[in-house]
Amino acid sequence: MQGNESAGLMPPLHEQDPAPVEDSPAAPIDDASLPAAPPPPGPVAPAGGASRYLERDELEWATTTIGTVSDAFDAKVVGQERLQETLLVALLTGGHVLLESVPGLAKTTAAQTIAEAVRGTFHRIQCTPDLLPSDIVGTQVYNQGTGRFDTQLGPVHANFVLLDEINRSSAKTQSAMLEAMQERQTSIGDRTYRLPDPFLVLATQNPIEQEGTYALPEAQLDRFMLKDVLDYPSPAEEADMLRRIDSGVYARPPRPVVDLDDVLCLQALTRRVYIDPAITNYVVGITYVTRHPADYIQARLASYVQFGASPRASIAFSSAARARALVLGRNHVVPDDIKALAHRVLRHRVVLGFEAAADEVRVETIIDAMIAGIRTP
Template identity: 80%
Template sequence: MAHRTMVAPEVLVASRPGSLPRPTLLTPDGADHGPFDTSAAAGPARYLDPAELEWAGAAIRDIAGAFASRVVGQSRLQETLLVALLTGGHVLLESVPGLAKTTAAQTIARAVDGTFHRIQCTPDLLPSDIVGTQVYNQQTGAFRTQLGPVHANFVLLDEINRSSAKTQSAMLEAMQERQTSIGERSYPLPDPFLVLATQNPIEQEGTYPLPEAQMDRFMLKDVLDYPSPAEEAEVLRRIDAGVFTHTSEPVTTLADVKRLQALVGRVYIDPAIVNYIVGIGYVTRHAGDYITPELASYVQFGASPRASIAFTRAARARALIDGRNHVVPDDVKALAHRVLRHRLILGFEAVADDVPVERVIDAMLGGIRTP
């Protein structure tokens, strides 16, 4: 298929809330796919007022300050965890050991006074070790339910790819339905509930790669980098000062977190940006029409509609973190790698040619007009 240089999908919408026309998505061949309703995605009629925005900003700064007091650098990780906290989404973290993933998860949980459980995944880990089981009581002759460690506000699944496929699948219900099933009963998980899963990219022996269906349940996937020499020296200074031996105090409450989550849902997102998000998803599924044939040949499957949902929710949260009551296109662009890198499926040729998925994502973003 010949490469098309035109930019698309095209968007024709008003830029202010009020009487907005319904946008039309145009594909590269010029076909009109009809208007699609963005009224729900555009948000409810009542937007954030200055007092709410000021309160949210103060609460977010408190949480960010607690994070920075124990985690050196890792500003993108801080933003990722804040976005997840404000949206109730789950995060997959990939890095070599020793880059403060556990410390970061514990710090966020402690900052909001939430419960935290860490589960070390191993090949012999059973589903019941995570969700819980029924225990027989010989004295009463009855079974009692023992809830597993997944019943916490923050759950760290360390090296999730070391657990078997059966154990990995036990997390699907918890992550999607916010409940676990033990015996004939279902048990709701705490609210808020956030799963942080980690995987080590340098050790593949004895691991079980996550299936695409479970990868899609994670709102964001972040890849952590090594600290700079200055940041590493600061870590050593804080260790000598005993920073990590003292238990930090909460700076906010779970009730405040739920209020923040409610405010995120009222951050305004213009239909033009909604159309932009939908367009990005469309481009991932029709890569040959928007990027070079060489890069397009690496793409096997595009992102599912969950990517558009994740973009919308995460962009609203990022706007609130930045002190805005509306989403801008840069919010979407800044989240593109984290939303798409685990949803865009590349073939084995990409691995053979050492083509990172981020390169393909950047090419796709360059092939669509920014509103």
């Protein structure tokens, strides 16, 4: 049990009091009985005497810059605060995002607005069953004038790429995106081409229409740092949207508020946001529980889990939590950052069996139970 305690985990159920009846609510957790997190070491400055963590002026500049991008987003997109946070986190980390919602909830508008705000290039790819890998990454075309093959780069070569309804493309086309998303390069012929920096993929899928779709393989799902599920706007937000349309807000030309160099600087500052070792243990504990759910959550819920999260989940938690802290004006990560990101980091990495769908058990319910099985540092 020593390894579990260092990660802030609860003792396994078979070492606790007798488990409650499966159909009854989970027993309350007594924090006093849980193992304490190890004391954090003091900040360590790198060689040369330079501070590893954010200085006050750096934090103020980052907060102001992020605020201008947020204002540009608010000017075009009504509501969708969590989507805004998701896109900002992805922008600051260089991670990719999978968005799931019914049509018409401003996914394309949101992605294009962020791209325009930072003066980045934006390409939208409508995925269809007949879409070929060369339609995305590019191809070689014979030039009769020169007698040589010229390379034409595909639309994936942009700072922001929106893959609309990615699950409508074939498995071969989906796999073509793996190299671009992970290696940040494409291969055309015998040459490789680097993608621009920053590079961000926003993929969307429609949960309603499943006919003529191809489920994304787990290997590709794991490449997405976050998966967000969007909901309908409130009546007040929808009325505000109509008023903005009447006032001509959406007809005005976009105005960049920062440039790509600022984005690269923000990404560098994000990597220097402080994350305490106790919170690192907390993250590792969460991913550990996803792999061994039977020891930490009720047997009825644990039986639905087929596979837990890979180490990419821990990496995503750490990077995304740093970005969220910076978006909220902090130079350090707090446990609430991890909890706020849990659904977005884990919902596409925790694989449930078909019994969960038959019993209408949502993956978010399982994740909440896992979080409840770990002591908050």
